[in-house]
Amino acid sequence: MSETPLEGAAIRGAVDLSSLANRGAQHAPQKAPGQGQQQAAPATVESLVLDGTDQTVESFVELSMQVPVLVDLWAEWCGPCKQLTPVLEKVVTDLGGKVVLMKVDVDANPQLAQVFQAQSIPTVGVLLGGRPMQVFQGAVPEAQVREVLEQVLQIAAQNGITGSVTVSGATQNDEAAEPEPEPLPPLHQEAHDAVERGDFETAIAAYDKAIAQNPNDSDARAARAQVRLLVRVNGASLDEVRQAAASEPNSVEAQLAVADLDISGGHIDDAFDRLLTLFPTLDDDGKNTVRERLLELFEVVGSADTRVTKARARLSGLLF
Known part of the structure; x- marks a missing residue:
């Protein structure tokens, strides 16, 4: 897993994930011909945005065998985190089950912070096929978050991870009934x-x-x-x-x-x-x-x- 220093490039946007594709392919399980095109039945989750802890990470590792799990390492005192987290939630929600977001409070979960080598926060990582990777640090614009996830999904597809998840009890009517957030001044x-x-x-x-x-x-x-x-x-x-x-x-x-x-x-x-x-x-x-x-x-x-x-x-x- 790469360590990205808190430099301008890390604050402005994502690191290039293309090098991770080859590394992931080396560890990917061998598939029979045509297996990469098969999709498992969608997993069911309570929400596309979930809280992760040192104790519950195993369930997210299992989920990452089917879809990428984006990891948001944050803390209550972190101002930039409060800017980035809503962006991550919006982008993940827009992807409609192709990605799940795991939010990790680093103060309460030091082991996960260490796994993703979070030397500063916000740090964003991904679990892909059970493997943790750090992808960028700092609060970045929405457009660049989307670019990161496009690369993550490409790498996931190369490793045969092409599934999706469904939200338990969610319907289109439920989504429509959700109140609109209060507009900002x-x-x-x-x-x-x-x-x-x-x-x-x-x-x-x-x-x-x-x-x-x-x-x-x-x-x-x-x-x-x-x-x-x-x-x-x-x-x-x-x-x-x-x-x-x-x-x-x-x-x-x-x-x-x-x-x-x-x-x-x-x-x-x-x-x-x-x-x-x-x-x-x-x-x-x-x-x-x-x-x-x-x-x-x-x-x-x-x-x-x-x-x-x-x-x-x-x-x-x-x-x-």
Whole structure:
């Protein structure tokens, strides 16, 4: 399984899966002539979007013998995850049973996170014929998610995995009766569409307008902070950033860069401790810069998170 660093290519879209086709073919079971064209009876699942755990993964491995199982590795505190997961759910639903989505909370399921080598989240993998593969990292636009799944389905077909699943109890009338989701406010929708296109600058500008119109719009503030983080880590090399921070321990910019990557990779306490330890050593301008970044990272993680509550209290003690 490949390890994709948190670089611009990983944030913008999918890695090329073509190399996995040959690797999968080497391990594919031998089939009698014509066997690849036969399809097993569709499996029945409760939903096309299911929660997976370290304890239930075996059932998904079995399911992956019939259809690809897309794996969404996420966490409650992860802002980019909240942007990507609805996109994954939409694309999988549109495929009508050709793919199943398994959602994995990495905080509660560290073994699965390790299996897919999730060094940062969101990470998206796939179970195919019982084999785990990591396919991309970061929040990517819907069009590129669809490209990934087209490649996954091609690889699945080459390995004789051409089945489908049905949803138990689902009918067309049931689907029609589902309530439409509440529409987003216009500026939020504009920003959402821009993120799906990978146009982060336009998304930030739209959220700026929303906040200007309503300074108490906490959703816009949190979403803007998440997109800003995506922009800052776009193209960043983890090794280079850490080396720069180690060689320049008093550099505000170098330490901020590491904190951003730590947040995006799930190392929340490390990021906050780094900046809060640096804070007392700085002049007034440096302190203001770090304070503003910390407040923005608090928005990314979420004000209700206990790690944010602890770090906010520590910051208050340093300020006063």
